[in-house]
Amino acid sequence: MQQIESLKSLKQINFDYYSGAHMAHQQGKFIAYVNAFTPVELIYAMNMIPIYPENHAVIIGARRQSAEVAQAAENIGYSMDLCSYARCDLGSIKAGISPTWGLPKPDLLVISNCQCGTLTKWFEVLSRMYQAPMVLVDVPHSGRGERDAAAEKYVRSQLEDLVAVIERITGRPLDPDALRNTIRLSKQASDLWTRVLETGAATPSPITVFDQFISMAPIVAQRGTQVAVDFYLQLVEELDERVRQEKGAIENERFRLFWDNLPIWPELRRLSTFLEERGASLVTSLYTWAWANLAVGEEDPLGDWTEQYLYTANMHIRRRIEDYVNLASMYRLDGFLYHSNRSCKFVSQDIPEVRRAVTERTGIPGVILEADHNDPRLYSIEALENQLEEFLDLLAARRAH
Amino acid sequence: MGKQTKTLDPWQPFREVLAAPLQTALQWKTKTGRKIVGYLLPDVPEEIIHAAGALPFAIEGAGVQVSRAQAHIPGYTCSHAMGTLELGLRGDLHVLDGMVIPYVCDTTRNLFHIWDSCFPNMFNEFLRLPKRLDYTAARIYLSAEFTRLMEVLGRITGCEVTPSSLANSLDLYNKSRNRLREAYDCHQRQPSVWTAERVQMLIGSSLRAPREDHLSWMEALPWHDNGPEDSQPRVPLYVRGKIWDPPGILGLLDNLGFQIVRDEIITGFRSIAEDAVLTADPVDALVQRHLATAPYPGYHFDPLEMPRAFVKRVRESNAQAVLFLNPKFCEAAAFDMPDLQRALEEVGVPFLSLETSSRGAPLEQIRVRLEAFREMIAGDLP
Numbered sequence: 001m002q003q004i005e006s007l008k009s010l011k012q013i014n015f016d017y018y019s020g021a022h023m024a025h026q027q028g029k030f031i032a033y034v035n036a037f038t039p040v041e042l043i044y045a046m047n048m049i050p051i052y053p054e055n056h057a058v059i060i061g062a063r064r065q066s067a068e069v070a071q072a073a074e075n076i077g078y079s080m081d082l083c084s085y086a087r088c089d090l091g092s093i094k095a096g097i098s099p100t101w102g103l104p105k106p107d108l109l110v111i112s113n114c115q116c117g118t119l120t121k122w123f124e125v126l127s128r129m130y131q132a133p134m135v136l137v138d139v140p141h142s143g144r145g146e147r148d149a150a151a152e153k154y155v156r157s158q159l160e161d162l163v164a165v166i167e168r169i170t171g172r173p174l175d176p177d178a179l180r181n182t183i184r185l186s187k188q189a190s191d192l193w194t195r196v197l198e199t200g201a202a203t204p205s206p207i208t209v210f211d212q213f214i215s216m217a218p219i220v221a222q223r224g225t226q227v228a229v230d231f232y233l234q235l236v237e238e239l240d241e242r243v244r245q246e247k248g249a250i251e252n253e254r255f256r257l258f259w260d261n262l263p264i265w266p267e268l269r270r271l272s273t274f275l276e277e278r279g280a281s282l283v284t285s286l287y288t289w290a291w292a293n294l295a296v297g298e299e300d301p302l303g304d305w306t307e308q309y310l311y312t313a314n315m316h317i318r319r320r321i322e323d324y325v326n327l328a329s330m331y332r333l334d335g336f337l338y339h340s341n342r343s344c345k346f347v348s349q350d351i352p353e354v355r356r357a358v359t360e361r362t363g364i365p366g367v368i369l370e371a372d373h374n375d376p377r378l379y380s381i382e383a384l385e386n387q388l389e390e391f392l393d394l395l396a397a398r399r400a401h
Numbered sequence: 402m403g404k405q406t407k408t409l410d411p412w413q414p415f416r417e418v419l420a421a422p423l424q425t426a427l428q429w430k431t432k433t434g435r436k437i438v439g440y441l442l443p444d445v446p447e448e449i450i451h452a453a454g455a456l457p458f459a460i461e462g463a464g465v466q467v468s469r470a471q472a473h474i475p476g477y478t479c480s481h482a483m484g485t486l487e488l489g490l491r492g493d494l495h496v497l498d499g500m501v502i503p504y505v506c507d508t509t510r511n512l513f514h515i516w517d518s519c520f521p522n523m524f525n526e527f528l529r530l531p532k533r534l535d536y537t538a539a540r541i542y543l544s545a546e547f548t549r550l551m552e553v554l555g556r557i558t559g560c561e562v563t564p565s566s567l568a569n570s571l572d573l574y575n576k577s578r579n580r581l582r583e584a585y586d587c588h589q590r591q592p593s594v595w596t597a598e599r600v601q602m603l604i605g606s607s608l609r610a611p612r613e614d615h616l617s618w619m620e621a622l623p624w625h626d627n628g629p630e631d632s633q634p635r636v637p638l639y640v641r642g643k644i645w646d647p648p649g650i651l652g653l654l655d656n657l658g659f660q661i662v663r664d665e666i667i668t669g670f671r672s673i674a675e676d677a678v679l680t681a682d683p684v685d686a687l688v689q690r691h692l693a694t695a696p697y698p699g700y701h702f703d704p705l706e707m708p709r710a711f712v713k714r715v716r717e718s719n720a721q722a723v724l725f726l727n728p729k730f731c732e733a734a735a736f737d738m739p740d741l742q743r744a745l746e747e748v749g750v751p752f753l754s755l756e757t758s759s760r761g762a763p764l765e766q767i768r769v770r771l772e773a774f775r776e777m778i779a780g781d782l783p
Contacts, residue, residue, distance in 0.1 A: 077739030079756075081477065081730050113532060117507045117699060120532065121736035124704035128740055136533060136701045140542065141504055143513050143527030150545035154531065157538040317514035342477050345732070349511035352473050353518045370475070 002249055004211055006235040013231060014059075014217055018100040021049050025104035030170055033106040033126060035119045036290065037313045038137065039159065039305050041186045041224040043110070045179040046166045051103050052221050053126070054119075057085035059099050060092060061265035061374035069097050070375055084343040084375035086122040093129070106132045108169055110162065114139035114314040116346035133169075135162050139309045145316045155306045180298045182224035187295035192232035193219045194292040199239040200283040201331050204248025205256065206239045209282035210272040211249065213263045219291045254279030255395050256332055258324070260286050260354075260366075261339035261347050262373040267381055274385055278392050284331045286323075286347075317350050321357045328362045335395050336366030337388075342379075343372050365398070367391040411621040412599060414614075418606040426458055427496045429611055436498035436558050438524075441485060441509060442608075442644070443667035443697055445501045445528055446687050448677065449550050451612065452570040454560035458497065459608035460485050461668065463646035463728075463757075473515055479728045480758045481644060482512045489520060499524035499557050501550070506699040506733050524557045526550065534692055534702040543688050551684075567683040577612050578673040580619045585670060587624070592635055592660045594628040598651040605668055635660035636775055639715045641741075642666055642726030643734065646757040649764050650726065657771050663718035665695045666726070698733035707737065708744035715750060722751045722778050729758035751778050 025031050030048040034040060043050045060066050066088050073091030074080055080087075092098045109123045109132055120136055127134040137158045140151040167173055196215070199206050215235060218228035242248075257275075259282045264271065275282065293312065296304035327333065338355055341348045355366045369387055371379035418425050426437050436455040440447070450457035462484025469490040470483045488494050500523055502513040513527045529546050531539040551562040560566075584603050587595035603622075607615045638659045645651055645666055654661065664670045675693045677686040695714065696702060715723055723745055727734045738754065745752050753774040755767060 077742060079735040079738070082732055082735050086736070117510075117532070118732050118736075120701055121698075121733055124701070124707065125736055125740065127704040128708070131705065134704055138532045138536075138539065138701070140529040140531060140546075141510050141527070142529060143525075144517070148529070150542050150549075151529065154538050154542040158533075158536075161538075317518065340475050342475075345475075345478065345511065345730075346507040349474050349478060349508065350514050351475070353515050357518070 002247060002251065004207065004235070004238060004249075006231070006238045007211060007215055009231060009234070010215065010217065013222075013227060016227075017217075017221060018103075021051055021104050022101060024049055030107045031104045032166075033103075033109045033123065035111050035115050035123075036220060037112045037115045037139075037309055038110045039162070039296075039301070041182040041296070041301070042163065042166070042174075042179060044224040045182045046163075046174055047170055047172060047178075048108070048166065049104075050221065051106070053089045053103065053122070054085050055217060055221055056092065056098070056100055056103055057088040057374055058265055060088045060097075062268065063099050064266050064376070065097060065099065066266060066374045067377055069095055070377075072097075080375075080378075081342075083118045083122065084372055084378070086118065086125075088374055089122070090125065105130050108132060108166065109134040110137070111135070112137035112139055112309055112313075114141070114309045116344070118344075118346065133165070135165055137162065137309065139314055141314055141316070142310075143316065145311065145314075145319055148310065151310055152306055155310055156302055159302045159305055179301065183296055183298050183301055185226060185229055186224040189219055189223050189225075189228035189232055190291070190293065190295040192229065192236050195236050196232060196239060197284065197288055197292055199236075199243055202243040202246075203256075203332065204246065204250070204253035205281050205283040206242035206247060206249055208249045208272065209259045209285040209288060210263075210268055212285065212288040213265075213268065216288060216291065223291075223294065248281065250276045250279070250281050252279045253281045255334045255392060256281055256283045258282070258284055258327060258331070258333050258336045259339065260324075260336060260351065261341045262287050262344055264339065264371050264379070264384075265374050266376045267371075267384075270381060271384075271388075274388065278389075280388075280392055282337070283333070284327055286320075289323075289327075317353060320350065321354055321361070324354065324358045325361050328358070328364055333362075333364055334399075335364060335391065337391075338366050338368045339373075340368050340370040341373050342370070343374060365391070365394060411618075411623060412602070414618040415602045415606040418610045419602060422458070422606075422609040423493060423496055425610060426456055429456055430496060437496055438499040438501060438554065438557070439494060439497040440501040441503060441512070442481075443503065443672070444505060444530060444691060444694075445503050446547060446550075446677075446691070447608070447612075448567060448570040448574050448687060449547065449562060450501070450554060451573070452562045452567040453551070453554035453558045455498070455554065455558050456611060457608075459668070460488065460494070460500075461644055462486070462488065463644045464648040473519060474512070477730050479508060479643075479730045480646065481728060482508045486512065486515065486519070489516065497523065499526065499554070501526045501528055503528040504530050505697055506731070508731075526553050530691075532699065532701045534696055534700050540688055540692065543691060544684055547684050547687055564683055568679060571677045571679055571683050571686055573612055573616070575676040575679075577607060577616050577619075578676055580616060581607060581673045583624070584619070584622070585673070589660070589662060591628050592655070593631050594623065594626065596651075596655045597659075597661045598655055601645060601651050601669065604673060608668060608672070633658055636722060636778055637662040637718070637720045639718050639720035639723045640664035640666060640669070640726060641711070641723065642757070643728050643731060644668055644726075646726060646728060647764055647767070650757075650767065653764065653768055653771060654724075657768070657775055659724075659771075659775065662720050663714070665714075667697070671695050698731075698737050708740050711741055712744050712748055712750075715745070716748070720750070722753070722774070724774075725752060725754040726757050727754060729756050
């Protein structure tokens with residue numbers, strides 16, 4: 001793997017983020033737990049620090065602490081069938097094991113369910129645990145992506161109420177200038193992140209999805225800050241230079257693959273090495289694209305968030321298939337790796353139908369790998385590698401013909 | 402339909418419907434020339450389907466042996482969704498003209514996508530139920546959504562749903578629910594005659610048979626037969642869960658000396674607990690009914706209030722114990738469990754939690770656990 005220099009700063013960025021949040025909390029600053037599709041620019045602008053329990057779980061998984069920590073949640077009654085992010089977060093609180101020294105206690109929990117329903121239930125548990133208020137931004141799903149005028153009013157009214165709730169908690173009104181500033185920073189970061197993903201279309205790809213996974217933290221947690229902008233600016237410059245020099249992320253790129261769904265965090269390094277040794281480069285992914293195009297305009301951000309949550313983040317199968325077909329062409333894909341993720345039914349249950357349709361339309365084969373995004377007890381890495389080996393053999397045979 | 406009305410066994414019509422629900426529906430369709438609209442449980446308002454001139458037909462996947470569905474949806478899906486897909490894939494649901502799937506959890510959302518892909522020639526509709534319950538804007542949205550469903554179903558059946566036709570349907574379903582609640586009350590007084598299994602047979606068949614016929618069949622039931630009193634005291638039980646799964650669980654509870662004083666099962670008391678009280682606006686009556694019904698775990702309201710409200714419902718039922726029937730792979734229910742159990746422990750109410758699935762524990766194993774549970778609490782009986 002040709003290491004990307006810009007990624008070396010991530011350790012410091014993550015350290016600063018979590019230690020900064022702890023310190024700020026100690027100094028009386030307000031903490032909001034949030035998820036991916038919440039208006040984080042608003043949270044920053046209203047002087048709250050957004051914290052992502054999902055990211056906390058990711059770090060636990062990447063540090064390979066998830067089996068021990070998830071077990072602690074199971075010991076207090078949380079089923080092993082539940083999302084392993086949730087089990088890791090709840091288990092970490094119970095066991096007192098955390099690579100980020102835990103998370104500062106929340107003053108508010110904000111969630112939108114266009115990401116999934118699991119987070120709503122997980123945050124309900126946290127709300128009871130911390131006796132903290134929770135706001136659900138409920139985003140109706142129209143089944144086939146049809147526009148829904150009543151849903152637009154419904155979602156917008158919830159966002160308006162969210163502003164009022166935060167004003168009540170912080171005792172300070174929303175400062176429009178502060179919001180404009182975070183929106184501007186968020187748009188810059190989002191555009192840069194989109195550019196990072198687009199560089200994967202080059203041959204050879206200057207970055208693999210594994211490195212995209214690692215470099216996601218700022219776009220998720222610090223969208224709306226200068227930190228995220230600076231990091232992605234540096235990353236884009238390095239990747240653009242790699243593209244100019246035709247320097248690939250892996251040395252011998254034979255196969256260009258798509259990764260569907262969340263990563264298998266405890267196996268990032270092993271799978272990355274396994275694929276690299278076989279000349280397979282993961283060049284794009286649904287998961288990393290989810291954070292592209294999240295910017296909103298300064299004129300009517302509530303309207304833009306409404307539009308985004310209802311029609312962009314709110315994935316339905318037809319658009320998903322359409323997107324994959326387009327990505328196949330844009331990235332000149334040789335194959336699709338579909339992670340059927342036991343912990344994420346929301347993204348996984350459609351996969352058999354998606355695979356069938358995408359292969360029918362593109363002729364590009366896909367393989368379904370049943371695993372879990374954070375719990376290594378729920379899959380066998382050896383079995384996954386065997387499946388991958390067979391799939392790469394199939395791709396090689398197709399190419400030979 | 403008017404079938405079986407002269408039978409000597411008043412329970413027989415209901416038994417026949419449940420023995421072959423789709424055939425019964427098909428007979429109705431052939432006779433009337435009208436349409437059948439299937440709906441996935443829970444919370445699709447049957448009244449709207451009825452007002453559109455169609456037969457509302459509840460689809461329940463529990464207990465269905467799954468084989469074909471495995472190629473279309475992963476095995477870590479609840480048996481309700483997998484079984485429903487299986488029924489469709491093996492052709493059992495060919496009598497349906499349409500299907501309404503409600504948005505109550507991530508799985509029903511995805512099931513709609515998969516269903517729509519597998520059965521593109523059926524009229525499939527996704528009912529966009531809001532997840533917030535204690536919120537004014539959700540009420541407004543739900544009203545708009547029910548109105549949209551009326552328009553969609555009117556187009557499918559060719560029979561426009563008007564406020565007047567909807568009000569008539571509300572009236573019929575209210576009468577039916579009232580009668581079913583009386584049956585539920587009979588179970589409280591005479592659990593040996595009006596067994597839980599029988600009462601559930603009444604409710605279950607009402608969700609599949611023409612409601613007018615069902616209401617008339619109920620008139621022949623032994624409402625005034627005082628029958629024998631139970632010689633043994635029964636354990637008053639509160640049941641929370643999705644569906645009566647595994648099939649046969651109610652017979653077990655009857656035989657082991659339990660008495661279901663209240664339940665939140667979506668095909669059980671929860672489906673008959675609330676009426677759509679007729680006001681000037683029948684859609685609003687349906688909205689009020691939806692919001693008054695015991696919340697399904699996929700919905701959201703004040704998290705701090707959730708366990709308190711549950712304990713309150715248990716206490717008001719005078720149940721001595723709680724049985725949880727949690728479908729395997731149902732995240733919404735599983736997230737609630739530890740806090741619900743803790744809340745019950747705090748007030749000293751014993752509980753048993755069974756993880757249910759057609760691929761789960763066999764009935765005999767469940768019998769052993771229920772027997773042990775009953776023995777554990779028997780000492781506390783009055």
